[in-house]
Amino acid sequence: MASATSQLEKALPPSEHDLSTDEGMLAYLNQHTPFSTSSITRLSGGFANWTYRATLESPYKFVDGANQSRALETIVVKFSSDVAAAFAGVALDLYRTVCK
Numbered sequence: 001m002a003s004a005t006s007q008l009e010k011a012l013p014p015s016e017h018d019l020s021t022d023e024g025m026l027a028y029l030n031q032h033t034p035f036s037t038s039s040i041t042r043l044s045g046g047f048a049n050w051t052y053r054a055t056l057e058s059p060y061k062f063v064d065g066a067n068q069s070r071a072l073e074t075i076v077v078k079f080s081s082d083v084a085a086a087f088a089g090v091a092l093d094l095y096r097t098v099c100k
Contacts, residue, residue: 038055039054039055047085081094
C-alpha cells in the first residue's frame with residue numbers, strides 16, 4: 001500500500017507558487033494546467049482549505065458522460081496545506097486530504 005505522503009505527491013505535485021495567495025494560484029493555473037485564467041477570487045468561508053473561483057480566458061470545452069458538449073466559463077479550485085487557511089498557526093495533517 002502506498003503511503004499517504006506518496007499519494008499526496010502524486011495528487012499535488014510540488015509548486016514554486018504560493019497557492020495560498022490569489023497571485024500564486026493564478027500563476028499556477030496559467031503555467032501548469034489547461035485552464036488559462038484571466039482572474040481569480042478567493043471564496044469566503046472554510047477553515048482548513050483555500051477555495052477560489054477562477055474565470056477562464058476562454059471557455060473550457062469538453063464532452064460530459066452523457067456525450068453532451070459542455071463549456072465552462074469558471075472553475076472552483078480548492079487547495080490544502082499543512083496549516084489551516086483561516087488560522088495560520090493551526091497545524092493540519094495533509095493525510096486528511098487523502099480521505100476526503
